[in-house]
Amino acid sequence: MDKQVQNFAVANLRRRPDVVETGGFVAGFAADTDSPYLNYATPLPGTAPTPADVAALVGAFRERGLLPRLEFAPQAAPLVAGALRAAGFATEAVHEYLVCTPHTYTAPLPGGSHPRVETPTTDAEFRALDAALAEAFGGAFAASAEGAARLRRLGEDGGEVRFVRAGDGGCAGGATCSPPAEDTAELAGVGTRPAHRRRGVAAAVTAALTAAIFERGAGSVWLESSGAGSRGTYTRVGYRPGGTRLYVSLPD
Template sequence: MHSETIRSLQSYIRTTAAKFRETERIGPFLATYYLEATSPFLNYAIPDDGAVPTRDDVAGLTRAFRERGLVPRLEFLTEAVPAAEAVLVECGYTLERRVPLMICTPDQVVEQPKPAGISMVTPKSADELRKMIRAQNLAFGETDPDQHLDPSPDQLSGETMSVMAIAESGEVVGGGVATAILDGATEVAGIGVIEGYRSRGIAAAMTEYLTREAHARGGRSVFLTPGAGQAERVYGRVGFETAAECVHLSVQVSGAGVHQDDGPHA
């Protein structure tokens, strides 16, 4: 992929990670902290493009996360910061996973079959959004799916695009979002389908729905990072193609590994 596009996507990820979070500049790193939850997937740092961090830089970053009771963790595109991973590993960081970054341009999107008995709806009210978020919580195996149901201001305004899948019974069985468009880029995320409704093409249909909406609003680079399992294949059917690599690194707690979120449950 063209280096300018890589830089643009990394800039987008850095900007959106800082929204609704506390941030701290630590050497060549931007640390982002989500004040309402300690999940490592909501608290992580992103290095500056082209940064070559020193061991002191990394030590400062590790210390800042530990002082907050958080797992020291980073997410970034390897092509944007090619020298960072080696230094971080030397300083005790462990590779969690390498995640393909997939992109779908307007001329790539593929129409998906309509799942039988399922309607795709844009939630507009706070109550509808809470039902969608609860379905996502269920899909991702949250221990208490009724926690953290309040939608973000961007979701309420519609700047963040949302979709929910509704069964004929009226039950919301899935949901997903596409983040607010910034410089032509938007990320499809949180695609989840509750157990009992998977393998029906619902995840692919929601992804197509959001992707077309993002393109209609002027999004040129609609991207996502699939989880493990079948997610990459599902997104490939919609027209997404792997264009870059996102790396996740963290300092593992002695005797325990960091929980691996396996991404969209299709």
């Protein structure tokens, strides 16, 4: 699965409007933000970068005033991590990724009090979802018009976006899923506002998005798990351990 996830990462970055391919790396840049989480690179599976290759990649980031940063499945490109560390890159995090297939997927049982999952369509709904995710992730990013617009574009460009409406008409939480590539798709940004947690919001949107991607014919969906609590939510939907993803960046 590591190679498939890595091939997906390459294909997903190649969808960006500003893409640089150099020395076995693909870098994708977002025009509307300097966030390191939206401006990063990934290696081609099996690449063996030279110091010159790494320097050229760093230059693509530096000329844009951005932090050189990569995300990748290290087992799919085993020579990359060492080359990056030799150039001064430091590890930000190592996350486990989980994979769901139509065989392992567990749909919510009919009946009960499951939260109602919706697809945002109005500007107000996209703004509410963006604000909810900003709150859910503890200020890692600020709610913004650009963030709401990115959520809308994701849906328009073939991805899936879902949310659960709060009692006040706002948003309790939600998540997104990329357009499929390489017979898989990445489910990301699963977040619930603190006041609405432990009510099944994360499980409901995860199940709805996963089902939507399977209905489109993808053979799997994967996501990253960053904590024991969230991992339990995902395993109940049918996600199983798949491997790890490495995050590295080059300090100034």
